[in-house]
Amino acid sequence: xxDSKNYQQKKRFFNDLLTIYGRKPVLEALEDSTMxxxxxxxxxxxxxxxxxxxxxxxxxxxxVEIQWHDRKSLSRISRNSKQDQGVAADIKVDxxxxxxxxxxxxxxxxxxxxxxxxxxxxxxxxGMIIRSVCAGNIDGLIIPRKGCAALSPLVxxxxxxxxxxxxxxxxxxxxQGLGALRDRDVTxxxxxxxAKQSLFExxxxxxxxxxxxxxxxxxxxxxxKLSDQQLSIPMNNGVESLNxxxxxxxxxxxx
Amino acid sequence: xxDSKNYQQKKRFFNDLLTIYGRKPVLEALEDSTMxxxxxxxxxxxxxxxxxxxxxxxxxxxxVEIQWHDRKSLSRISRNSKQDQGVAADIKVDxxxxxxxxxxxxxxxxxxxxxxxxxxxxxxxxGMIIRSVCAGNIDGLIIPRKGCAALSPLVxxxxxxxxxxxxxxxxxxxxQGLGALRDRDVTxxxxxxxAKQSLFExxxxxxxxxxxxxxxxxxxxxxxKLSDQQLSIPMNNGVESLNxxxxxxxxxxxx
Numbered sequence: 001x002x003d004s005k006n007y008q009q010k011k012r013f014f015n016d017l018l019t020i021y022g023r024k025p026v027l028e029a030l031e032d033s034t035m036x037x038x039x040x041x042x043x044x045x046x047x048x049x050x051x052x053x054x055x056x057x058x059x060x061x062x063x064v065e066i067q068w069h070d071r072k073s074l075s076r077i078s079r080n081s082k083q084d085q086g087v088a089a090d091i092k093v094d095x096x097x098x099x100x101x102x103x104x105x106x107x108x109x110x111x112x113x114x115x116x117x118x119x120x121x122x123x124x125x126x127g128m129i130i131r132s133v134c135a136g137n138i139d140g141l142i143i144p145r146k147g148c149a150a151l152s153p154l155v156x157x158x159x160x161x162x163x164x165x166x167x168x169x170x171x172x173x174x175x176q177g178l179g180a181l182r183d184r185d186v187t188x189x190x191x192x193x194x195a196k197q198s199l200f201e202x203x204x205x206x207x208x209x210x211x212x213x214x215x216x217x218x219x220x221x222x223x224x225k226l227s228d229q230q231l232s233i234p235m236n237n238g239v240e241s242l243n244x245x246x247x248x249x250x251x252x253x254x255x
Numbered sequence: 256x257x258d259s260k261n262y263q264q265k266k267r268f269f270n271d272l273l274t275i276y277g278r279k280p281v282l283e284a285l286e287d288s289t290m291x292x293x294x295x296x297x298x299x300x301x302x303x304x305x306x307x308x309x310x311x312x313x314x315x316x317x318x319v320e321i322q323w324h325d326r327k328s329l330s331r332i333s334r335n336s337k338q339d340q341g342v343a344a345d346i347k348v349d350x351x352x353x354x355x356x357x358x359x360x361x362x363x364x365x366x367x368x369x370x371x372x373x374x375x376x377x378x379x380x381x382g383m384i385i386r387s388v389c390a391g392n393i394d395g396l397i398i399p400r401k402g403c404a405a406l407s408p409l410v411x412x413x414x415x416x417x418x419x420x421x422x423x424x425x426x427x428x429x430x431q432g433l434g435a436l437r438d439r440d441v442t443x444x445x446x447x448x449x450a451k452q453s454l455f456e457x458x459x460x461x462x463x464x465x466x467x468x469x470x471x472x473x474x475x476x477x478x479x480k481l482s483d484q485q486l487s488i489p490m491n492n493g494v495e496s497l498n499x500x501x502x503x504x505x506x507x508x509x510x
Binding site for chain 2: 128131132134135136137160162165166167200233235236237238239241242243245246249250253255
């Protein structure tokens, strides 16, 4: 029993780690004392000296484990050989966890306000959404591992570093995540320009998740089928749509 | 007297024209029958055929005057020799006008809600702001000619074409524009992260202009001095600022 519990805890720990890559992002993480680094990964093809020396020195000073890999193994860790520059790091952000784990901890004491992303592929948009959601009144932002832009340096940059403070919840696919939310009686709202009900007039009676669809295609058909409520943002001057990060902000700061 | 009136009208007409440039943006404008084109400018260095032939054919079909220039004169018209690709067009957007002209027409029948930009230099941001403001509940967006990104193809693209529908008001410098607004008893509000009054709780008693400051520096000192009211957006999780286009949207859709 204890072994199984241990295994579950370990699995959760590794699942919740965020792997960042690129020399500058990793250096900045090492310089930030509030950031928990679990492991530093370096390709043995890196030339010594310069920023690599600086990274190693800081990691040693902080007692972060350093692991060396051949170039190919490192790209398997970073999942982005074009941009990792031979450097990656696993970091632990307290506010990042799996949606399942998050829901297990939550009792029903109050209604939750969540936002979920459905195939948002532009890193710039994902970063901007994280920034707005982090600042606004949202309990968690659900980013499925499948379909959405990964938390790459581009996302981190566009989030202006808020990715390390934001309550991010992950799941494999959005459909799976929505299944878990359904079981908890969370109302599933999709944003759609055709909907009659205005976002601003809608008052949720219980926990709610607002789903933002792909920049071009909108909410996918599979997810649309699971929707309890469709909402639109009333627009003037014949404008047809808003930037998805702007929509996220309007939800996050909805009064 | 008539001559002087004529001159004023002409001056206003030319002042309100928007010069767009680049082969694709000009072609798209010609293809859009709702767009009023006043004049097409072409560099005589353009190779004939291809997209240039298409542009000429469409302009002739629509009866748009074509003017040929040497390369140098064309860059004076486009003001961007690096990106004009030898093509520019003056277009008349009904909703673009000078702030002075706009204020002359307005009687005091109801309160105005305006947004003004103070040194917003990133074309992506200017475009996104135009899109959100155009969709939201704002009577006019003031973009000073000095200090802000010009309405370049980058801005047009980021606005997703809404620049041609948006109520844009121009003035030379923001300080001049604010002078004119002051004379009309418009309350000048600046957004600042340090302000105690929340944007969401603030209820304007009369016409109001919300000023958005530069992405890095915030509202300039010169403009800050003219401010009647400072407003902030309350933020969670230690986030220090929002993207300026997101802030514009929160103002434009403020309930």
